[in-house]
Amino acid sequence: MKHVRRAFVVLVSLCMLTGVTLAATTATANAAPTPLPEQSMGAKEIVKSDHVEKFVKISRSDRLIRVAASLKGTRYRYGGTTPKGFDCSGYTRYVYKKALGKKIARTSSGQMRYRHISKSHKQRGDLIIFTHGGHAYHAAIYAGGNRIWHASKPGTRTSKTKIWSSSYVVRRP
Numbered sequence: 020m021k022h023v024r025r026a027f028v029v030l031v032s033l034c035m036l037t038g039v040t041l042a043a044t045t046a047t048a049n050a051a052p053t054p055l056p057e058q059s060m061g062a063k064e065i066v067k068s069d070h071v072e073k074f075v076k077i078s079r080s081d082r083l084i085r086v087a088a089s090l091k092g093t094r095y096r097y098g099g100t101t102p103k104g105f106d107c108s109g110y111t112r113y114v115y116k117k118a119l120g121k122k123i124a125r126t127s128s129g130q131m132r133y134r135h136i137s138k139s140h141k142q143r144g145d146l147i148i149f150t151h152g153g154h155a156y157h158a159a160i161y162a163g164g165n166r167i168w169h170a171s172k173p174g175t176r177t178s179k180t181k182i183w184s185s186s187y188v189v190r191r192p
Contacts (some may be wrong), residue, residue: 083144
């Protein structure tokens with residue numbers, strides 16, 4: 020029993036040094052670990068490797084891009100706000116709500132009112148609002164590398180494409 024306690028102390032110490040959270044502790048080495056309690060997945064994700072479970076923080080931009088990418092191929096639908104069909108601003112609004120739990124404006128002109136970010140400081144997950152004559156006409160989510168996730172127009176599906184115009188503004192809700 021003394022050896023088991025010593026092994027347990029060493030294991031706990033190693034976990035504390037490496038930042039790994041123990042799922043459960045048992046008196047026997049062969050017992051299966053108990054899974055971690057279910058937690059809100061908003062900012063964390065369970066990662067399993069080498070029979071160890073731990074929560075890893077997922078960045079805001081990664082959550083937005085993951086949700087945007089998961090909707091790839093959804094049909095365009097004018098006025099659409101669900102995975103049954105999206106228009107551009109319905110898509111961006113749905114992605115923000117699903118990824119961050121954040122309700123943003125319904126229209127591209129409404130989304131243009133958020134905090135201005137310079138083009139040189141845009142980050143993955145920021146809103147790209149295309150403009151003409153100072154008016155918003157299309158909304159998308161910046162994917163990095165001069166590319167966006169968006170619901171383009173009737174007859175198309177949500178996809179990742181290159182930014183085609185320099186007439187856009189960057190917004191961060």
